[in-house]
């Protein structure tokens with residue numbers, strides 16, 4: 001996962017590590033050091049113990065978490081599989097590990113910087129060269145290569161020949177590469193034995209390419225525009241570009257096989273048919289406190305979440321953690337939580353929401369997105385919280401992506417007015433630190449009919465169904481604060497601007513269609529998904545399985561999200577997927 005977690009890196013390097021005062025050797029020196037294998041352990045005795053205790057039969061796993069982001073999911077998955085975690089504090093902890101997992105997060109350059117400063121880079125090289133059990137994940141794979149173009153070129157650990165480059169979006173492939181894709185296994189890698197034809201979850205903008213020089217390392221590739229390295233294996237050294245901790249049962253089996261090579265894994269009863277990037281089906285939980293103060297999943301009609309009764313109470317469709325767990329079991333490819341009163345309640349004061357995330361991420365091994373209230377905030381005591389702090393707390397609590405609604409609208413309006421990227425908006429700050437792929441912008445537009453295309457300054461479309469007064473055109477007005485306030489910007493304009501400001505994905509709602517069960521707003525989704533080159537999630541209006549095939553056939557949406565039909569158990573997620581498969585649309589099963 002490519003991102004730049006400056007704050008965390010710094011704090012880890014300066015506070016957590018006793019040897020942070022090590023002089024800052026250049027990355028080039030490090031690269032040479034790796035090849036020369038020059039690391040001298042300060043504790044040779046421990047190194048010997050390590051070498052002789054290589055049985056990997058214990059239940060302790062060493063985790064290299066250099067503090068750059070969310071490795072909570074990896075921790076949860078390891079614990080779920082019955083293993084204990086020991087954190088790396090010093091380079092010697094690496095050398096003394098029985099098995100080491102390195103879930104790389106952050107940007108390539110920053111990661112190399114912290115590994116170099118802390119002496120971990122040399123320890124890693126020594127550990128890997130000694131063929132010790134190792135599993136790198138995502139950036140943990142990329143760092144093994146010679147260099148990366150990410151904010152570079154920047155030299156890597158130099159253990160595997162090859163350069164990590166950015167995906168090319170000019171050929172129609174959306175970047176970041178987000179979602180469930182298929183592997184082509186090149187050689188026996190053991191840890192991939194249960195993957196077969198099942199999809200695994202990727203989220204990244206950079207990738208290493210297979211070549212003659214690195215073919216002895218490459219154990220599988222994946223195709224996204226071109227073939228890239230999905231996993232490597234040599235002896236006991238493994239690394240995967242995908243996220244096993246977010247790839248459901250199949251991903252857990254990858255981890256299990258690494259942690260306990262003698263295990264047989266869980267053979268999936270269904271045969272996979274993965275061949276390419278799958279269209280995603282996402283379950284969405286709109287969450288808010290009800291009138292008694294309990295956090296409940298609710299669902300509105302055109303954003304009105306109150307029962308139309310005398311009591312006028314908030315609709316209560318269940319408990320967030322339970323429902324999320326159920327949707328994971330039912331086959332949801334992702335689960336989104338939207339804290340729909342976040343615009344008025346400060347999320348960090350909303351500890352139950354953080355608890356919901358923490359509990360959910362213990363048992364749900366697909367990506368979790370959380371949104372609502374991500375903005376700068378000053379509390380009643382005058383304490384200022386930046387949007388980055390709010391987002392960081394969400395990530396720490398188990399979110400893989402955060403979603404920004406209202407604040408992204410204000411940032412886009414400002415950018416259109418000034419043409420200046422200040423770098424200060426929540427969108428820019430969070431995507432800079434955690435990477436574009438971790439930032440979703442949630443758009444809440446409302447259809448506004450007009451007589452002609454030039455009646456407004458915003459992009460209009462010729463609508464498929466005319467408006468109430470026979471209008472043939474419409475524009476989609478963005479709103480803030482849960483649809484309460486219309487703003488002078490269209491969904492088309494907003495989408496294009498937020499892509500420029502660093503959004504990695506768009507969650508495209510539609511207030512008119514929300515909760516109506518009459519299908520997605522195809523006009524809107526086509527308009528926006530054709531306008532940007534980042535993935536677009538179609539949302540609002542699903543009422544039947546056919547609505548999902550329609551949106552995938554008629555638009556360039558990468559995913560479709562629904563709430564009401566899943567909460568009311570009208571249509572199971574599995575039925576949606578079976579229908580899509582029948583219609584020839586690839587999904588993860």
Ligand code: 1PR
Pocket residue numbers: 284285286299300302303304305338339340341342343371372373374403404405406407442443444480481482483509510513514515516517539540541542561562563564565
């Ligand atoms: O503005 O950054 O605080 O974020 C608030 C977030 O909460 C936004 O993502 C906004 O979409 C969401 N939100 C605010 N108010 C409501 C509401 O319903 N009153 N929910 C709301 C948005 C839309 C979808 C919904 C789909 C599918 N809900 O998430 O789940 O429309 O529903 P359906 O399948 O039943 O048709 P900020």
